[in-house]
Amino acid sequence: MDDRDLLQVVSGIIGKERTSDDCCMIKLGDENIILSTDMLHESTDFPKGMTDWQIGWMSAAVTLSDIASCGAVPLAVLLAAGLDEPERISGITLGAKDCCERFGAELAGGDIDFHSELTIVTTGIGRVEDEYYKSRRGAKPGDIICVTGTPGCAGAALEGALRYWKNLVEPLPAVREGRLLAVAGVSSMMDVSDGIALSLYDLSESSGVGFEIFPDKIPLSSGVSAELALHSGGDFGLLFTCGRDILPVLDVDYAEIGVVTDSGEVLCDGVPVEKRGYSHSWIDGS
Numbered sequence: 001m002d003d004r005d006l007l008q009v010v011s012g013i014i015g016k017e018r019t020s021d022d023c024c025m026i027k028l029g030d031e032n033i034i035l036s037t038d039m040l041h042e043s044t045d046f047p048k049g050m051t052d053w054q055i056g057w058m059s060a061a062v063t064l065s066d067i068a069s070c071g072a073v074p075l076a077v078l079l080a081a082g083l084d085e086p087e088r089i090s091g092i093t094l095g096a097k098d099c100c101e102r103f104g105a106e107l108a109g110g111d112i113d114f115h116s117e118l119t120i121v122t123t124g125i126g127r128v129e130d131e132y133y134k135s136r137r138g139a140k141p142g143d144i145i146c147v148t149g150t151p152g153c154a155g156a157a158l159e160g161a162l163r164y165w166k167n168l169v170e171p172l173p174a175v176r177e178g179r180l181l182a183v184a185g186v187s188s189m190m191d192v193s194d195g196i197a198l199s200l201y202d203l204s205e206s207s208g209v210g211f212e213i214f215p216d217k218i219p220l221s222s223g224v225s226a227e228l229a230l231h232s233g234g235d236f237g238l239l240f241t242c243g244r245d246i247l248p249v250l251d252v253d254y255a256e257i258g259v260v261t262d263s264g265e266v267l268c269d270g271v272p273v274e275k276r277g278y279s280h281s282w283i284d285g286s
């Protein structure tokens with residue numbers, strides 16, 4: 001059993017429309033408030049060798065990434081720290097503050113508690129006009145599907161590729177790109193925090209479409225395999241669909257990796273893509 005299975009339970013209680021996007025959207029007149037929260041903890045999210053500053057940076061970045069994927073402008077981040085050691089709070093707070101400032105947000109609040117394992121929850125708040133709000137729900141057959149960033153680099157670092165260590169521990173949320181893509185009129189968008197494959201399945205389910213991915217078109221950095229690009233997480237690029245008419249989008253680096261189909265399947269070279277990526281699991285029955 002993994003977190004996606006458990007999300008089905010939540011979805012049965014609060015509604016599918018509340019669990020099928022990167023963020024929650026609340027309408028306020030002709031503007032929208034965008035909210036997202038993420039929990040990270042030492043054993044699964046903070047690889048050995050990260051500094052406390054990097055832990056703070058990563059915690060803010062993962063949440064700013066979700067805000068960016070809706071086409072929103074980030075406003076503020078709240079950080080709740082469950083600390084195993086009290087002296088870690090300064091490095092973590094400085095890292096989160098630097099990340100927020102770099103991407104135009106304010107580290108504006110949070111909470112502090114004791115916890116046996118360092119656990120950080122970040123909550124992001126952003127705003128977006130009606131016309132630019134993007135969700136996982138707008139992909140249409142005939143659109144093309146594209147990805148920004150360098151998929152697989154964070155995964156390569158986890159396997160020991162030291163040149164990609166910064167990609168893993170100081171991820172850069174695509175805040176500028178998300179906004180430019182939203183204004184350009186993409187049809188759907190999400191971040192690829194859990195890897196391209198799982199993200200394609202999420203997008204497929206939310207939009208009720210399928211994808212045909214062309215493996216040769218997946219952008220691979222030197223030494224990064226297609227396996228890592230598809231199935232490892234932590235890269236925080238954006239996956240988006242659009243009509244060809246809006247391309248190119250100026251000042252955004254993206255790669256066209258396939259087409260949207262009406263089949264409901266996620267295929268790569270005609271074969272179903274394995275539904276595997278970064279997820280949290282529980283042993284069945286426990």
Ligand SMILES: Nc1ncnc2c1ncn2[C@@H]1O[C@H](COP(=O)(O)OP(=O)(O)OP(=O)(O)O)[C@@H](O)[C@H]1O
Nearest residue numbers: 007010018019020021022023024037038066193194
């Ligand atoms: N326990 C929960 N209760 C209510 N809503 C939840 C819960 N867990 C997740 N959600 C909502 O479900 C949606 C999908 O969550 P998910 O964690 O898969 O997205 P994400 O944050 O983009 O991914 P990641 O966790 O990889 O950052 C989000 O809108 C999220 O707010």
Ligand SMILES: Cc1ncc(C[n+]2csc(CCOP(=O)(O)O)c2C)c(N)n1
Nearest residue numbers: 038039044045046047062193233234278
């Ligand atoms: C061991 C290890 N594997 C991967 C990563 C990269 N990473 C950081 S946050 C995140 C997804 C969002 O988390 P969540 O789904 O819990 O919200 C991922 C995949 C890491 N830092 N450490």
Ligand SMILES: [Mg+2]
Nearest residue numbers: 022066191193
């Ligand atoms: Mg996301």
Ligand SMILES: [Mg+2]
Nearest residue numbers: 037038062066
């Ligand atoms: Mg998230």
Ligand SMILES: [Mg+2]
Nearest residue numbers: 037038039066
């Ligand atoms: Mg999440």
